[in-house]
Amino acid sequence: MAFSDASLTALRVFREVAERGTLTAAAAALGYTQSAVSRQIASLERAAGAPLLERRHDGVRLTSAGQIVVRRAAGVIDALDATARELAGLPGEQGTVRLGWFPTAGADLLPRALAALRRTYPAITVLSREGGTPALVRALRAGTLDLALVASAPPFRPPDTETPALAVRVMTERGLCVAVPATHPLARGDYVDVADLRGQQWIAGSGDDRVMGVWPGLDERPEIVHTARDWLAKLRLVAAGCGITTVPGSLDAVVPPEVRVLAVRGGPGEQRRVLLAHLPRPLSDAAERVAAALRDAAVSA
Template identity: 55%
Template sequence: MELTLVGLRVLRETAERGTFTAGAQALGYTQSAVSRQVAALERAVGTPVFERRPDGLRLTRAGRVLLRRARTALDELDLAAREIDDRQGSRRARIGVVPSAGIALLPRVLAVLARTTPELEVSSRVATTPALVRAVRAGTLDLAVVTSRPPHRPLDPESPALVVETLGESGLLVAVALDGPLGERNALTVDDLAGHPWIATPSRSDEPQLGVWPSLPGRPRVLHTAADWATKLALVAAGAGLTTVTPLIVPALPAGVRALPVLDGPAEVRRSVAVRLPDADLHPGLVEAFVEVLDDPASATGP
């Protein structure tokens, strides 16, 4: 078996991102170069490492075994490079969060880490839950904080099982314009939501559409879709529609927007969870920083 470092890096990046195209973009390669590297890997191990599917790539059993070993080897080489670069006295943490945490939670967590563990070099990434889980599995993130909804199924089917630690739970809210028809309310009912237009996140094959109240009867009237929170909340402020938010978003609500609970119907609870590999060597202050910020009552209050 003859494996190359380039091939192992291609395996890791492609496994994380789920397609040859995305893996090539991350590495700065052409898609054909990535395909050739994967083909060479598969010749070396004598079996496919990826299962080609309509919705993207999935690691085969051989691919999972190879990725696990490749991740260890690449991490050790990265560590050696840092030591040679006279940075052996520092530690690094690579964290990822979903967009709802990125807009308000992540800056506060980074501030806590800067205060409590100034020796820790932190890099971060904001992405969807499926993308973050793939990154943790591939070893390019040490920790991801994502949102889980009932019935809280496993985040992926691969083994070993990811370590999932609950950081907190909160109810889903609806963001409304202060000068709109619901702006004077302190709480809402499902009937109050009927007939209003909605602002949603574009739907994806690996993640359901977000932004519409889950138990809303009938077909929702989605007039606007946006992937980023700044656009969604600006549209709410302009009176273009409603969107759902978690309490994590509340400290970052712009002027003219408030978040209200919905009192009736099924409870819509969202759970913030930290995800890592079983053998992840985490700095002890990393999870504690997220817990400290999530425990702050200011993260659950708003205008």
């Protein structure tokens, strides 16, 4: 069986698996059974004559052959989809950029960048979606995103360990802060001493991001009273006096009036970077303009 005989369905399934990181997640996204996904992957591997996925306890990882296939598959699928749109009489997508972003980037940085882009380059269409940094990195590798805003914490390692390394640009670097109710005793000053964070009640993230929202390196087991995936929900809980949470300094401009965002002193600096990541190849003109708009918005924040 030659690889040219691989079906479009198998390529779509493979790209979804590469992006989602597990067969189960890909099956759920596509509305397939896991066995159907496995059959499509098996047929593609037979056509390729090599394993495309390394099965691990925490999901799957692309082999060298798999990286080649997913990169080429993305181009084939996008070209066929564009052809279908043209045949249907729909406008083409020249100037379209697919952008991923981690949750807090959508609160301020992303809207300001897109508003500026509409004023300067109204012909560029940006299709964006939110996700956690690991999922966004997988989407870049799978070719379903052109650019991704991802978060990075010390020691600022690369977004993943795959080769070739992703290209990254530092958009901004700022200190981590805490958000407290305006009526909280900690809100009386302009900053918080790290020692004053002991014994506080915390609002943390949920799922894999459960520790997010708790100050790093506390010398005690934190008391987590609420968990929430959504940052707006976290801030509204803070405003209601239900606890405190960590936030990047960039959120200061969009917090509710009942919340104060304070710097933390008295301990090691907790810096956070916003990175713009993409595959290590030249970007299209449209993607470069989106990148420039994001950089300008980050610098002006």
